[in-house]
Amino acid sequence: MRASSVCRRSGGMVCALLLASAALAGCDRWSGSGAEPGPAPVSTRPSGYGSVFLARDECSSFGTTSFTEVPCTSERAAARVVARYEGKVTDGPSCPATTDFVLHISESGPASDEDGDGAVPRGYACMRKLEPPHPGDPGGGGGPRTVVGDCVYGAGRGQVRETACDGTGRKRPEYRVTSAVTARSQCPSATELYVELGGTRPVGCARPL
Structure with a gap:
């Protein structure tokens, strides 16, 4: 920015x-x-949890090179999706004001299907950490x-x-x-x-x- x-x-x-x-x-x-700069890699990896990969109110884990979707009740859960948009960050809506970091989601083919249509569209998820400190505050x-x-x-x-x-x-x-x-x-x-x-x-x- x-x-x-x-x-x-x-x-x-x-x-x-x-x-x-x-x-x-x-x-x-x-x-x-x-x-x-926040802990946001350039891509994420679907985990098979949920009908839509990293939909609003779902959670992700932290990883060294990628993030995966996990149940929010999991001990691996580290951040929650507060907003989710398709396309590029530069072309789409702004994240909510108190977003801690943004996950950039790479487009994926049928092997990483999220809803049965054979693809995970390119997009971004606005993330809020489950525990403080919150850099977005x-x-x-x-x-x-x-x-x-x-x-x-x-x-x-x-x-x-x-x-x-x-x-x-x-x-x-x-x-x-x-x-x-x-x-x-x-x-x-x-x-x-x-x-x-x-x-x-x-x-x-x-x-x-």
Whole structure:
């Protein structure tokens, strides 16, 4: 989840993304955001459990190279599907805000049939871990989406990345997203960074920590 970002003064002069606060007067700043990488492999392997592979409210186990579907009552169950979509993540709906990670499901042939039609379609499952910590929670430092309450740090090249607000992440938090609005003009006056969130309120208003 990355986006190029620029900061422009009223006269059209481009500013660097993370300037000292003293240099921010009169400067609008916009940044794309990216979550820390989560435990999501590029494909999953059907296990034969359930009529639809990783349907909503079903569970998966963790593996070193793949995930398998297991009963949610199993001791191997590690995460639950909170939403399931066909196609590519970049082309489909966004996962719920508190999703911990996303599973990318590879298309499979008749040997991995899920419902009798001879194929498992390509898609993705939005997953929520059964046990804390939850990186998708506000301030948790991960998840596929940036939400109000999350903290970010400058990652260079006009981008920011999420990190845990409590300082337990790999990077120290520099800004916290305090609100989400439809336009930058609606952000509080203390806002120093605009973070791209997506959705119906796509602008995140962030303050320095």
